[in-house]
Amino acid sequence: MSWITDILDTLSDLPTPVVLLAAAAFSIAESGLGVGIVIPGETVVLVLGAAMDNPVALVSLFLIVGLANSAGDHIGYFLGRRYGHRLRDTYPGRRIGAANWDRALQALQRYGAWAVFLTRLLPIVRTLTPATAGMAKVPYPHFLPASLTGAYMWSALYVFAGALAGASVERIETVIGNTGTVILVVLVVLVLVVFALRRRRAGAVRSAAAPLVRRSTVSVGSDEAGADGEPQAGGKRG
Structure with a gap:
């Protein structure tokens, strides 16, 4: 057996209440305000779904x-x-x-409370839409069904996808062998590297834009002062 099967076997041996508690904690973090950006809740749920070895535990x-x-x-x-x-x-x-806040607000303005459902699979925005709905004072009777529908859609996607992956993991390992496992690991590492580079580039763009925003603000303030008839620095009094 490979290390993948060993991990799934270890999780399967844990008491079911412990597995469910861990799944609940990561699921709350996944959709919690801003926390879902850094907590890989869907990955944990996917793995736990793969580790479930009976229908009752899976449901x-x-x-x-x-x-x-x-x-x-x-x-x-x-x-x-x-x-x-x-x-x-x-x-x-x-x-x-x-x-990202503006994207969540635009979704809310376009779809109303159901933006909470429709943005469920969008990175970052999914964690902001519920908070934006609260800011906009969306009525709770409208928010609740959208939240529950989106949450159970998300749960079905990752829990049952994990279960399907777990059911076929041994067959996959038989087909691809150890070489395939190494290739899989390399691909995962490459994806993580690309993700990190994109985050760094986005941070650099925001940092470069900040001085331009500050200079623009100063320029607007100076123009307004001149329009009010106040003397500007270095100017002559009439």
């Missing part, structure tokens, strides 16, 4: 993951209702970036 995982994922939505929603647009001005809110 329990599906139900728990969906409920927990919706609970993460609720954290963002109620924080949005409580603090409004001040959330964007907090340190985590600024780190997320105004562009």
Whole structure:
């Protein structure tokens, strides 16, 4: 057996309540305000789905993951209702970036409460849409069905995809052998490297744009002062 099967066997030997608790924690983090950006909740749920060795445990995982994922939505929603647009001005809110907040707001303006469902698979935005719905004071009876539907769609996708992968992993290993496993690992590493480079490039673009924004603000302020009739630095009084 390869290391993949060993990991799945180890997870299968854990008590089911422990597995469900871990799945719930990562599912809440996945859709929690901003946390889902750095917590790979879908990866954990996928692996845990692959480790389930009986239908009862698999269905329990599906139900728990969906409920927990919706609970993460609720954290963002109620924080949005409580603090409004001040959330964007907090340190985590600024780190997320105004562009991502704007994307969530645009989705909400276009689709209403169902943006919570429709953005479920969009990176970053999915964690901001519930909070944006709270900021916009979307009625809770509209928010709840959108959150539950999106959460259980997300749960079904990753739990049952994991189960299918787990059921076929031994067959896959027989076909591809150890060489295929090495190739798979290399591909995963390459994907992670590309992801890291893209994040670094995006950070560099934001850093380069910041001085331009500050200079633009200063220029606008100077123009407004001149328009009000106030003397500008170095100017002559009439």
